[in-house]
Amino acid sequence: xxxxxxxxxxxxxxxxxxxxxxxxxxxxxxxxxxxxxxxxxxxxxxxxxxxxxxxxxxxxxxxxxxxxxxxxxxxxxxxxxxxxxxxxxxxxxxxxxxxxxx
Amino acid sequence: xxxxxxxxxxxxxxxxxxxxxxxxxxxxxxxxxxxxxxxxxxxxxxxxxxxxxxxxxxxxxxxxxxxxxxxxxxxxxxxxxxxxxxxxxxxxxxxxxxxxxxxxxxxxxxxxxxxxxxxxxxxxxxxxxxxxxxxxxxxxxxxxxxxxxxxxxxxxxxxxxxxxxxxxxxxxxxxxxxxxxxxxxxxxxxxxxxxxxxxxxxxxxxxxxxxxxxxxxxxxxxxxxxxxxxxxxxxxxxxxxxxxxxxxxxxxxxxxxxxxxxxx
Numbered sequence: 001x002x003x004x005x006x007x008x009x010x011x012x013x014x015x016x017x018x019x020x021x022x023x024x025x026x027x028x029x030x031x032x033x034x035x036x037x038x039x040x041x042x043x044x045x046x047x048x049x050x051x052x053x054x055x056x057x058x059x060x061x062x063x064x065x066x067x068x069x070x071x072x073x074x075x076x077x078x079x080x081x082x083x084x085x086x087x088x089x090x091x092x093x094x095x096x097x098x099x100x101x102x
Numbered sequence: 103x104x105x106x107x108x109x110x111x112x113x114x115x116x117x118x119x120x121x122x123x124x125x126x127x128x129x130x131x132x133x134x135x136x137x138x139x140x141x142x143x144x145x146x147x148x149x150x151x152x153x154x155x156x157x158x159x160x161x162x163x164x165x166x167x168x169x170x171x172x173x174x175x176x177x178x179x180x181x182x183x184x185x186x187x188x189x190x191x192x193x194x195x196x197x198x199x200x201x202x203x204x205x206x207x208x209x210x211x212x213x214x215x216x217x218x219x220x221x222x223x224x225x226x227x228x229x230x231x232x233x234x235x236x237x238x239x240x241x242x243x244x245x246x247x248x249x250x251x252x253x254x255x256x257x258x259x260x261x262x263x264x265x266x267x268x269x270x271x272x273x274x275x276x277x278x279x280x281x282x283x284x285x286x287x288x289x290x291x292x293x294x295x296x297x298x299x300x301x302x303x304x305x306x307x308x309x310x311x312x313x314x315x316x317x318x319x320x321x322x323x324x325x326x327x328x329x330x331x332x333x334x335x336x337x338x339x340x341x342x343x344x345x346x347x348x349x350x351x352x353x354x355x356x357x358x359x360x361x362x363x364x365x366x
Binding site: 013024035036037040041045047048049052096 | 146148149150151154157250251253254261
């Protein structure tokens, strides 16, 4: 398409992260991101982009810039120490028959 | 073509003929507008708007299918929804003239959409309580979609009107060029009169007054002056169209006309 530049304006819009709750009672899950001029437009875009096939009953959006992320360079000190501590998983117990949902 | 000649006065036959025409008007307006919006796919200003406009288009085509299916039953001449959509010529299409107007720029599309969304809000709200149970059910379902369409188009109207100098100027220009088609939206003819007298359709005068209030409020929010009413309505709903409908139908109907009965 010769007028590919027509798609440019959206890049001036800030990026939003989208979270969708698939059913009542379940948590919102991160599903992706999109561009929008403001929060209201982000909700509408999220509805159009991520819930067209009945994926959700509730939408959260937030500016991607507002996310505070862990530093990949610190991954060793943050996550390595947990690796050899398998006993922190509750897998060493016999589960009573009465407990259905564990 | 005079609609009066096609709807004989008095009797059940006249009511049924009017009902068929009324349903076709609703169906064709949704179908033609849906087809128009489909032309944006791959060309919208942003990927997100591309999907948004396509969603609107699909909602409208879904409405058209329900309505055309009902019209086919009312007609009872063995035609189905596809035959009505793909094998009628422009003079048999009864959509509002506004719906067939070209996409133009994004402001033209948004103004056209917003004017018709606000119209559908009034019509579908009224039809939800229709004496015609089938129409009431279709309207109740469509109303949910229309509320979102109106939120989408009304939101954009405010953004564009109250946006930059250029977006304001373009939206103003779109409003002035499309406004002449709005008088038809609520100008009742004998079909509308018969439908509202039978409790099937809402009275257009009251619906029109509410529409004008809503439109005026939205325009104030968008910082756009409201044009004056135009005395002479167009007659798309009587099958008298602008040149644009023929081109739209040529594209929409091409496949079925070239390969009759073609299927996926």
